[in-house]
Amino acid sequence: MSKENKIDTVFNRLKTENKTAFIPFISIGDPDIDTSLEIAKTLIKNGADIIELGFPFSDPMADGKVIQKSYERALKRKISMEDAFSFIKKLKAYRDIPVILFTYYNPVFVLGEKFAEGAKNAGIDGILVVDLPPEESAELTRSIQDKNIYQIYLIAPTTGNERMKRILSYAKGFVYYVSVTGVTGARKGLPETIKSKVKEIKEISSIPVGVGFGISSKEQARDIGKCADAVIIGSKIIQFIEDDINDKPAIIRRIAEFSFDIKSNL
Amino acid sequence: MQLPDNNGHFGEYGGRYISETLMPAVIELEQFYKKIRNDKEFIKEFNYYLKNYVGRPSPLYFAKRLSDIYKSDIFLKREDLNHTGAHKINNTIGQALLAVKMGKRRIIAETGAGQHGVATATVCALFNLECEVFMGKKDVERQKQNVFRMELLGAKVNPVESGSQTLKDAMNEALRDWITNIKTTYYMIGTVAGPHPYPLIVRDFQSVIGKEVLKQLKKLPDILIACVGGGSNAIGLFYPFFKYPQVKMYGVEAGGCGIETGMHAASISGGAPGVLHGNKTYLLQDEFGRIADAHSIAAGLDYPGIGPEHSYFADKKRIIFASVTDDEAVWAFQKLCRLEGIIPALESSHAVAYLEKIKKEIKGKTVVINLSGRGDKDMHTISEYLSSNTNKKL
Numbered sequence: 308m309s310k311e312n313k314i315d316t317v318f319n320r321l322k323t324e325n326k327t328a329f330i331p332f333i334s335i336g337d338p339d340i341d342t343s344l345e346i347a348k349t350l351i352k353n354g355a356d357i358i359e360l361g362f363p364f365s366d367p368m369a370d371g372k373v374i375q376k377s378y379e380r381a382l383k384r385k386i387s388m389e390d391a392f393s394f395i396k397k398l399k400a401y402r403d404i405p406v407i408l409f410t411y412y413n414p415v416f417v418l419g420e421k422f423a424e425g426a427k428n429a430g431i432d433g434i435l436v437v438d439l440p441p442e443e444s445a446e447l448t449r450s451i452q453d454k455n456i457y458q459i460y461l462i463a464p465t466t467g468n469e470r471m472k473r474i475l476s477y478a479k480g481f482v483y484y485v486s487v488t489g490v491t492g493a494r495k496g497l498p499e500t501i502k503s504k505v506k507e508i509k510e511i512s513s514i515p516v517g518v519g520f521g522i523s524s525k526e527q528a529r530d531i532g533k534c535a536d537a538v539i540i541g542s543k544i545i546q547f548i549e550d551d552i553n554d555k556p557a558i559i560r561r562i563a564e565f566s567f568d569i570k571s572n573l
Numbered sequence: 574m575q576l577p578d579n580n581g582h583f584g585e586y587g588g589r590y591i592s593e594t595l596m597p598a599v600i601e602l603e604q605f606y607k608k609i610r611n612d613k614e615f616i617k618e619f620n621y622y623l624k625n626y627v628g629r630p631s632p633l634y635f636a637k638r639l640s641d642i643y644k645s646d647i648f649l650k651r652e653d654l655n656h657t658g659a660h661k662i663n664n665t666i667g668q669a670l671l672a673v674k675m676g677k678r679r680i681i682a683e684t685g686a687g688q689h690g691v692a693t694a695t696v697c698a699l700f701n702l703e704c705e706v707f708m709g710k711k712d713v714e715r716q717k718q719n720v721f722r723m724e725l726l727g728a729k730v731n732p733v734e735s736g737s738q739t740l741k742d743a744m745n746e747a748l749r750d751w752i753t754n755i756k757t758t759y760y761m762i763g764t765v766a767g768p769h770p771y772p773l774i775v776r777d778f779q780s781v782i783g784k785e786v787l788k789q790l791k792k793l794p795d796i797l798i799a800c801v802g803g804g805s806n807a808i809g810l811f812y813p814f815f816k817y818p819q820v821k822m823y824g825v826e827a828g829g830c831g832i833e834t835g836m837h838a839a840s841i842s843g844g845a846p847g848v849l850h851g852n853k854t855y856l857l858q859d860e861f862g863r864i865a866d867a868h869s870i871a872a873g874l875d876y877p878g879i880g881p882e883h884s885y886f887a888d889k890k891r892i893i894f895a896s897v898t899d900d901e902a903v904w905a906f907q908k909l910c911r912l913e914g915i916i917p918a919l920e921s922s923h924a925v926a927y928l929e930k931i932k933k934e935i936k937g938k939t940v941v942i943n944l945s946g947r948g949d950k951d952m953h954t955i956s957e958y959l960s961s962n963t964n965k966k967l
């Protein structure tokens with residue numbers, strides 16, 4: 308492939324700068340399309356290196372309360388994958404940082420071949436399908452392989468060493484280490500095992516490691532940044548939307564401050 | 574061909590569509606179950622409880638007055654006479670024994686009508702296991718009595734307020750609990766759905782229904798009929814008969830207010846293939862792949878999916894899928910009360926109601942209907958329905 312995937316470009320650059328990537332997560336359409344686009348731009352302006360965008364799903368089985376509610380708010384209006392693609396196009400026109408689409412499998416599956424084509428046209432750099440383990444990924448992998456889109460794989464605290472090796476052999480861009488045994492959601496304390504697991508991954512592969520699920524403060528981010536190549540924060544950011552749902556300027560202001568603060572600690 | 578294959582696929586259906594955190598646990602369960610599945614001691618223990626605790630074999634009852642009306646020989650497989658009142662206990666006995674052998678002492682389950690919840694709470698009392706049941710808030714309200722039964726049996730019932738507040742949301746919440754407590758907890762799925770190996774495990778434990786029918790009838794039936802929510806009572810009856818091509822099988826889905834109204838729970842008759850709750854199968858969904866709310870008067874059928882093996886055999890036309898409406902089910906419910914002195918579950922009433930649709934075909938034939946449960950739990954629903962639809966009263 309002639310063109311380098313932008314996810315690789317970002318990680319290569321940060322490596323030479325000895326910095327950690329900040330990857331915020333928000334849902335497309337929460338609280339509405341325009342505001343969520345505004346939020347995404349705010350995140351980029353305030354330090355996001357890569358952005359992860361959630362496609363709202365009716366049955367988010369791997370998500371905690373905050374993201375469930377975020378999806379419910381977004382789903383008050385019907386949002387199609389086409390809407391998500393045009394959202395991403397607009398965001399990319401604002402600034403072309405890598406975009407990872409986070410989704411459950413069914414909305415991708417029902418589109419069939421049209422999904423990969425649309426994702427490519429939208430400029431999506433990576434796709435993370437939370438309920439699609441490598442065992443079931445053949446169809447998706449085949450449809451995106453000539454489109455310069457990476458499938459981002461997860462490794463969990465429950466993933467044993469043998470399985471980890473297999474997942475890492477497929478991984479591209481970066482691998483997402485799920486820091487807690489549980490659903491998404493901000494947590495005060497994070498497990499001690501993160502560091503040893505990240506080290507275990509790094510002994511097997513040189514691929515960048517992003518850590519997410521549960522991270523909510525700059526202290527946690529700084530701490531994890533010491534061992535990981537990226538810090539992923541979702542629920543904590545989305546909580547700002549829930550807290551000030553009727554005060555959009557406040558949402559934007561608080562998210563701007565928060566992301567600036569996080570990025571300064573990476 | 575062996576179904577499911579080694580990766581849990583029934584043709585293109587089934588599989589394991591779950592998050593990475595759950596994968597190792599599901600693989601561990603599969604490997605453990607493979608070892609124990611044909612273990613003589615395990616089977617002996619399972620059969621011991623089926624006989625002495627559940628009260629098996631359940632009778633295969635020749636329904637004379639019903640048969641006279643339809644001019645055919647109609648047999649009812651009386652799963653309603655099982656301990657706890659439905660077929661669900663066959664599966665929970667098996668899975669509880671499995672959980673104990675795996676060293677898991679905390680059990681979680683999802684439930685719709687509350688029958689699987691009660692069956693789970695029951696075996697947890699029996700084997701001294703901690704039990705938490707997830708149940709949609711709407712179902713908690715319409716099945717109050719079963720909630721109380723579960724609590725009496727020592728289970729904690731967690732009402733689920735997200736989404737449509739019915740079975741699918743209960744399953745989402747159970748999966749979230751399982752992700753969080755994976756090390757200590759066994760997830761007891763109540764039907765032939767979910768990630769591999771669940772469709773296989775539940776089929777194995779429910780197949781006792783069909784095996785008994787084979788022995789009791791002493792000949793092959795012409796037609797089998799079962800209602801289909803997730804599909805466990807249907808697979809339980811059908812599975813031992815798949816190898817006899819002359820036996821025709823009907824799976825009756827919940828038609829709710831009618832397929833054309835969109836208010837139904839008929840995944841095959843009114844849905845399309847998709848991925849939910851760990852498996853690829855027919856689902857009720859919108860054009861964007863979001864799961865639609867199901868509707869049925871029978872809480873146990875009120876689910877937008879179906880087990881993957883049914884999807885496979887629907888495509889192959891080995892099982893013929895059809896649906897009956899709420900109204901038709903309530904009619905059959907009353908009919909069976911009056912004709913045979915049997916109060917069936919609203920779910921099972923769907924299977925009985927289907928006789929009316931194949932009147933001509935069944936003439937002179939031997940028909941077995943799976944009477945999957947008894948109607949005690951439905952008294953409230955039925956009385957409400959009949960008082961607001963007085964013209965539907967027989």
Ligand SMILES: Cc1ncc(COP(=O)(O)O)c(C=O)c1O
Binds near residue numbers: 686763803805920947
């Ligand atoms: C009596 C009865 N029949 C049928 C069902 C539907 O489940 P399945 O299709 O798995 O048999 C239920 C579910 O609660 C039930 O209680």
